[in-house]
Amino acid sequence: MFPPPNADETLYCDALAKLLADAAPVQRVQALDKAKAFDGELHAALAGIGAWGIGVDEAAGGSGGGPVLQVMTLERLGRHATSMAVFGVIQYMATRLLGQYGSDAQRQRYLAALCAGELRASFCMTEAGGGTDILTTMKTRAVKTGTGWRLDGSKYWISGASTADVLIVVARTGEHRSRGITSFLVPADSRGVTARALDTFAVNGYDTCELLLDGVELPADAVLGTVDQGFMQVLGTLNSERLNAAAVAAGIGRGAHRLALDYAKEREAFGRPIGQFQALQHKLVHAGVDLEAAWTLTLNAARLEEAGADVSVESAMAKLAASGAGQRAAQLGMDVLGGAGFDLDLPMQRYYRDIRLYSFAPLTDNMIANFLGERWLGLPRSY
Ligand SMILES: Cc1cc2nc3c(=O)[nH]c(=O)nc-3n(C[C@H](O)[C@H](O)[C@H](O)COP(=O)(O)OP(=O)(O)OC[C@H]3O[C@@H](n4cnc5c(N)ncnc54)[C@H](O)[C@@H]3O)c2cc1C
Known part of the structure; x- marks a missing residue:
């Protein structure tokens, strides 16, 4: 293939x-x-x-x-x-x-x-007002000073911000909706920067944070790339981020599937391994096929991107497929493990919780479907 x-x-x-x-x-x-x-x-x-x-x-x-x-x-x-x-x-x-x-x-x-x-490093774009419509909700603003820029605002749901050394902060610098946004490199120990780890239910081994930016003074050379082009720069990395999110989702799903399969071979009920019951066997087969298809889409899109192709449609497909296959595999894994799915010493519940992230990050599955409806199927824009 x-x-x-x-x-x-x-x-x-x-x-x-x-x-x-x-x-x-x-x-x-x-x-x-x-x-x-x-x-x-x-x-x-x-x-x-x-x-x-x-x-x-x-x-x-x-x-x-x-x-x-x-x-x-x-x-x-x-x-x-x-x-x-x-x-x-x-x-x-x-x-x-x-x-x-x-x-x-x-x-x-x-x-x-x-x-x-x-x-x-952390990448700081989302704000409390909403991530999907970030161009409308972004309130964080940078204004020019005599020596550089002053940054004010806040970010929410930011991975790693309380443990990062440097923050890539995306802020409004102009009035144009998409071409009035700039990226800044902000040392995490800058005066006026406060990161607070949020209490979340998944991805426990990596902090998810609120970031406060209170009059943070930055030199002129803190701008990453071009003034007012920060959002366009981020758009340029979206395919890779979607592919990378797809890869994690496929990996989580495969981890859950492997654990469920091992368990189905070992665990017995009515004198036989539970994997002999067709009710479980067929579901394990379907989940495995789903995951292989999602991983094939992901790897194929990565190879195309490496060859220099535009993979905006392929990377969106891969993300949607892997997010769905990963979630279904983790759900099935919890079913197969029965009560053992609740055991915190086993990874199944971790897979089941952690896979949720890639149903909405970096972009929600609904928005990916909106994009594919328009760009792949040629349907009118739905939002
Ligand atoms: C653990 C974690 C880590 C994160 N890490 C980062 C990070 O490092 N940096 C960062 O910048 N952000 C990060 N995020 C934020 C993440 O990118 C956002 O949560 C995501 O973009 C969705 O935004 P939202 O949560 O505000 O949902 P909303 O935008 O409020 O959406 C809510 C629901 O409405 C639906 N919806 C909205 N508009 C439409 C539409 N037009 N059509 C159909 N459905 C629609 C969405 O699909 C979703 O189901 C992280 C979030 C979490 C939880």
Whole structure:
């Protein structure tokens, strides 16, 4: 269906699989999930095999590679350490924005250190008023001062903001709806920046935050890319972000499916393994096929993007397919495990909770369907 992994991809994926087996065994992931703690050791180990530098040229401190290696990494992480997979989506978005739009000085200051795992970044766009219609709801504003910019406002549901070193903050700088928005690189320890971790029910190993920006003074060179073009810059990264979200969702679904399958082979009722009952067997088959189809769409779109194609439709399809397949697989997994689905020492309930994120992030499935209705099926715009 698509070319098999090449030698470099195989070598890297084998190293990643071994690392995850050694550094992220189930008991450890569950313990950190219960403790709501980020796995700093796993993050460092992943940096050690170059995972955080994928998509960035080696000359800039990255590890080379592109969309294909990114989705392969995130799918694996989704299966094992979901919160780290979510971190990976943000990491790849931040390094892409910096690599594509950063000045030489900005890239020197941040890019190699992010790839090496020495620094962490957050991407701060959503506000409390709503994420889908962000162009209407965005209240965070940056105004020019004699020396640079002053930033005021707040952001909500921001991954990693209380533990990041640098924040990419998207703020209104002009009145034009989409071409009046600018991205800024804000050191997290700047005066006037406060991040507060929110109490959430999933993705426990990675903080989700409210970010307050109270008269934050920034130098002129804090602008990332071009003034008033920040939203257009973000739009330019959307395909990759959708593909990366699809990869995590497919990975979470595959993790849930594998666990359900193992359980169905072991657990007995009425003198036989529960996997012998057709009521479960057929559902496991359908869920597996769904997941393979979603992963095929994802990998295929990643290969097309790596070859330079416009994958706006394909990446949206992959995200929609993987989000749905992942949610159905986790739901089935909870059914197959019965009461054991409630066991916090087992990952099923974590998969079931964490997969929810990719039904609405980075863009809700409804909006992805709106986009596909218009751009793929040629129907009138629905919103
Ligand atoms: C754990 C977590 C991590 C996150 N990380 C980040 C991050 O790092 N950075 C960041 O900027 N944001 C982040 N977000 C925010 C995320 O991107 C938003 O939640 C998402 O964009 C949806 O916005 P909303 O929650 O405000 O939903 P709303 O926009 O209020 O939507 C609510 C519902 O209305 C539906 N809806 C709205 N408009 C339409 C329409 N036209 N047609 C059909 N249905 C519609 C939506 O599909 C959805 O079902 C995160 C959120 C969470 C929970």
